[in-house]
Amino acid sequence: MRFFTSYEIEQDWDFMFVEAHEVRSDDWTTLPDANDKTSTVTGDSCAEGWVEQLHPFLAHYQGADCSPAGNTGSWNAATGSSGGGKEFVVDLSGYAGKQVEVSITYASDWSTQGLGVFLDDARVLVDGSTVAETSFGSADLGGWTVAGPPPGSAGNANDWSRGQQALEECSVVVTGDTVYLGFGLECLPPAARDDLVARSLTPPHRAAPPLMAARCADGPQTVGAPSVYAGYGHRRCGELYGCRGWDLCCTPPGMSPRWSASSNGGRSVTTRR
Numbered sequence: 001m002r003f004f005t006s007y008e009i010e011q012d013w014d015f016m017f018v019e020a021h022e023v024r025s026d027d028w029t030t031l032p033d034a035n036d037k038t039s040t041v042t043g044d045s046c047a048e049g050w051v052e053q054l055h056p057f058l059a060h061y062q063g064a065d066c067s068p069a070g071n072t073g074s075w076n077a078a079t080g081s082s083g084g085g086k087e088f089v090v091d092l093s094g095y096a097g098k099q100v101e102v103s104i105t106y107a108s109d110w111s112t113q114g115l116g117v118f119l120d121d122a123r124v125l126v127d128g129s130t131v132a133e134t135s136f137g138s139a140d141l142g143g144w145t146v147a148g149p150p151p152g153s154a155g156n157a158n159d160w161s162r163g164q165q166a167l168e169e170c171s172v173v174v175t176g177d178t179v180y181l182g183f184g185l186e187c188l189p190p191a192a193r194d195d196l197v198a199r200s201l202t203p204p205h206r207a208a209p210p211l212m213a214a215r216c217a218d219g220p221q222t223v224g225a226p227s228v229y230a231g232y233g234h235r236r237c238g239e240l241y242g243c244r245g246w247d248l249c250c251t252p253p254g255m256s257p258r259w260s261a262s263s264n265g266g267r268s269v270t271t272r273r
């Protein structure tokens, strides 16, 4: 089985993985990615007790000592950032001749989620020929369903959803190394333009000088050292933190961007297209 994925999730605490079991059997295991995006490291969340406290189903794959072997299967999962869209490949040949149920899963710990996990173009191939596929682009998901959490886990604050748009278009989107502006900077002198881009790329924890301070000061709250953090949650964040009439998120001092992301929850996990 192959599919494309792009993910940005909390390193070593949150994981994306492929689960599989033979239908009518409890022999659940996880399957490694043939392109090496998965590892057997159980990370920090296991050591903090997420199997006992949050996701007892993971005892299928994680030992009480956080070894990557559980009651019925082994642990193979991806974490952190995929660095863009990548193809994920799992070998189902061990289930040849059997009925196998496969799940693409994202598991989060107690707090902090990143941008989330995006999926596209899932295919099952037999001897090189595609026998089933979906781009998740239509209401017919090709047999895939949003199954909800496994037994023992609490309800999901957010879940897979089919989306036609990965991110809401806005005036400015900032990533770790890019600034996308939906409006031109032609009106700015070159020095002011360079200054805007440079400040946009400065992470909040570096105590960036106030950017757009005058605009932020127009809002109902005083924002001491606003910094750019756009890309998701920005509109609502702007409303909350005083950038009234302005699309950028002004992160208050001491508040991490990730707080903004998780506070705007529902968008953290999305099925693309």
Ligand SMILES: [Ca+2]
Residues within 6 Å of the ligand: 010, 013, 014, 108, 109, 110, 111, 112, 113
């Ligand atoms: Ca987390």
